[in-house]
């Protein structure tokens with residue numbers, strides 16, 4: 001099958017007939033961005049096209065230098081460039097996150113960006129495309145890992161029981177996405193827990209609310225805070241987390257599919273919660289899509305390629 005109308009370039013994935021890049025990591029003229037995480041867009045692009053949720057989050061993130069021209073297109077709305085028709089479908093990863101469905105000369109391609117097929121309190125639920133997919137370009141972050149994701153609610157419940165009495169918990173989270181998911185999960189379990197956050201996390205609260213998501217009540221880490229009967233949970237972005245974990249004053253855990261436990265660095269626990277599919281969920285997703293060809297990107301995908309060969313799914317070359 002001719003898949004050479006989408007090519008991997010140093011800037012990102014180029015959709016050749018349209019002259020547009022998907023999720024470029026370098027400045028380009030025109031980019032379609034799947035979601036607002038930093039490894040999926042470059043602020044130096046001339047024009048960025050995304051869902052309303054993605055563009056609202058990008059406007060919060062890009063506030064230095066010359067801003068790109070932003071164009072918003074809602075989910076499930078077709079738009080055409082150079083004969084290629086593009087449609088955004090919800091990806092279930094963070095607010096506004098989209099899989100990009102493309103058709104050109106009768107060929108149908110799905111690019112997942114980052115996606116999550118499980119229920120998620122802080123993202124629009126993933127929607128599968130209709131009809132046959134000739135080529136699936138998929139993220140494969142955890143394709144070779146044995147990390148198994150339980151429900152985040154169960155994971156939190158068992159973590160909470162491990163917090164020593166009277167000791168605050170410190171969670172390492174990415175400021176956009178993981179933080180808001182954790183806030184909602186903590187408060188849904190027990191409203192008596194007190195959540196303190198870094199301003200980098202709090203800056204997204206208003207955008208989330210404007211998009212119809214309610215992460216829940218939090219307080220700035222350094223300011224006066226109310227008394228609560230439950231645990232005190234401090235949420236910090238990675239750099240601040242690592243610094244604070246070293247003090248030994250907290251029951252510290254990084255929230256991720258990757259195991260970051262390190263007693264010497266003060267990281268004593270692990271919260272196995274990810275907004276990416278674990279290996280089993282990734283394989284189930286691919287089997288459900290049942291594509292003509294598979295093109296895994298991001299991560300160590302050789303185990304996934306071996307699995308695809310066993311299943312008789314062709315690999316894009």
Ligand SMILES: [Zn+2]
Nearest residue numbers: 035037093114
């Ligand atoms: Zn992401």
